Amino acid sequence: MAGNSGEHRDGAVKGRSQFQTPSGHYAKRDTSTGRIMDVKSDNKPFKGVRKEK
Numbered sequence: 255m256a257g258n259s260g261e262h263r264d265g266a267v268k269g270r271s272q273f274q275t276p277s278g279h280y281a282k283r284d285t286s287t288g289r290i291m292d293v294k295s296d297n298k299p300f301k302g303v304r305k306e307k
Contacts, residue, residue, distance in 0.1 A: 266304050273306040274299075 270291070272282050280299045282292045283306070294300065 271306045272303045
């Protein structure tokens with residue numbers, strides 16, 4: 255049986271932000287370059303990534 259190593263993220267992911275696209279999906283953006291990195295296939299936000307206003 256698999257187990258967790260005990261390591262976890264403390265606080266938000268640095269250098270990333272997320273926003274909701276017009277289609278309802280969430281996209282992750284690199285804050286230093288402004289490039290879109292990833293788009294989620296479901297309509298749920300990324301965990302631990304701050305939201306853009």
